[in-house]
Structures are given as C-alpha cells and as structure tokens.
Amino acid sequence: MTIEQFISSDEYRVRIFKALADPTRLQIIRTLMGSRTELNCGEIGERCEASKSNASYHFRTLREAGLILVRKEAQTKYIQLHHKTFDTYLPGFLDTL
Amino acid sequence: MTIEQFISSDEYRVRIFKALADPTRLQIIRTLMGSRTELNCGEIGERCEASKSNASYHFRTLREAGLILVRKEAQTKYIQLHHKTFDTYLPGFLDTL
DNA sequence: TAAATTGTTCAATAGTCATAGAACTATTAT
DNA sequence: ATAATAGTTCTATGACTATTGAACAATTTA
Numbered sequence: 001m002t003i004e005q006f007i008s009s010d011e012y013r014v015r016i017f018k019a020l021a022d023p024t025r026l027q028i029i030r031t032l033m034g035s036r037t038e039l040n041c042g043e044i045g046e047r048c049e050a051s052k053s054n055a056s057y058h059f060r061t062l063r064e065a066g067l068i069l070v071r072k073e074a075q076t077k078y079i080q081l082h083h084k085t086f087d088t089y090l091p092g093f094l095d096t097l
Numbered sequence: 098m099t100i101e102q103f104i105s106s107d108e109y110r111v112r113i114f115k116a117l118a119d120p121t122r123l124q125i126i127r128t129l130m131g132s133r134t135e136l137n138c139g140e141i142g143e144r145c146e147a148s149k150s151n152a153s154y155h156f157r158t159l160r161e162a163g164l165i166l167v168r169k170e171a172q173t174k175y176i177q178l179h180h181k182t183f184d185t186y187l188p189g190f191l192d193t194l
Numbered sequence: 195t196a197a198a199t200t201g202t203t204c205a206a207t208a209g210t211c212a213t214a215g216a217a218c219t220a221t222t223a224t
Numbered sequence: 225a226t227a228a229t230a231g232t233t234c235t236a237t238g239a240c241t242a243t244t245g246a247a248c249a250a251t252t253t254a
Contacts, residue, residue, distance in 0.1 A: 150232075158211095
C-alpha cells in the first residue's frame, strides 16, 4: 500500500515536482547519489549546509513524495534514494544531475 | 543566448520543477502533447478550464522555464512544447505523462 | 540514573504562489 | 473610426513554503 494509490496520478506528480523544486533538496539527492557508503540525516544535512531542523523538514518532504527511503538503526536514520519512484515518474532524470 | 546561461544549472532545474508542480500546468502540457493541430492560448485555457488571466499566468511560468515556445500570428499566440528542454533536463518524462 | 547523541515537532516569520476580475495593449474586422 | 478578438498586466487575497531556534522524544553511553 503506497501513497500513490490514494491520490490521482497528477496530484502525486505535483508532489514529486514540488519536492524537487528546491536547491537544498536537489543537493540532498546529489549527495545521496554520490556517496558509496550509507549516509545518515546528520551527515547529509552537514554536507548540504542545512540546519538540523531544516534538514529534517526537507527529508520529510522527500519521503512524503516517495523519493527517499529511510532505515532506522538505534537513534540513527539512514537514507537512500527510492529509485523505483524516479524510474517510474522521471526516468533518466538522475543521470542528468 | 538563453536564460540558462545566466543562472546555475540547479537554479534552472528548480525553475523547471516549480513550473511542473501545478496540476493546471501539467494539464496544459498534456493538452499540447495530445493535439495534432497547433493550439492557441484561448483554446488551451478553455480545455484546461482556466480563466483567461490565469491561463496567461501559467503560460508565462512555463515559458520562463523554457518548457514551451510561443509563435505570434496577428493577435493570436500559438504554443508548442519546447522538446529540447524536456530532453535535456527530463528525458523520458513526457512519455510517462 | 544522568548525559550525550540523533532526529522530530512546534511556533513564528518572511517570502512565494495561484486565483479572479478589471483595466490595458495589439490586432483585425465592420 | 469603432467594435470585436486575443492576450497581458495590475491589484488584492488566501494559501502554501522555507527557515530558525527551542522544546521534545528515543536511544545509547558513562
């Protein structure tokens, strides 16, 4: 059961595009693409020069758009791109970044 | 000389994504894709159920993001998709729409 | 248990966006 | 010239967005 099933396809597309329409969030995505090792919220926020609460806000936006996946381990949350969403709605986009 | 040369690549991406992050504008793009004949502003606005001024606002947003091209003939403005921009920044996206 | 670490939520704020209607511009038709 | 047609711009308004710092919650470490 994913969020896509509850809203129209275009509503979901709008949510995805809003999520991508921000320079910090583009930087987060680029950071996730460029790292070999798994990164946690703090590390990503640091590399993107975002405050703690601001980074958290951006992660929520990306997660609610289905663009990232989060894995919790103790206090730490590890984040990765949700490639399925990119493949479905924006095939080829990540390669342009 | 295009607008892209004056702003960073990410700034331009943000502009594109903001332009796409609206249901009316997605509908405009879909309308432009689906029509065999060239359409003018009024026809598109009608099909997308947007008021005259609202449609004009959306056309400006799309044009400033480089997503449409406008050809003026007398009082009438004919609009088409600017495929080059889609190909460069969102390859494959139009096919998902 | 107390302190440190990691991240979320809340409240306030400033800025941006979508919309409508009225006034305006440019062009064509009568 | 006047009226009609096709779009744009202006003004106002309500809704949403990004940001910050403080308070909070969950987990691990000393």
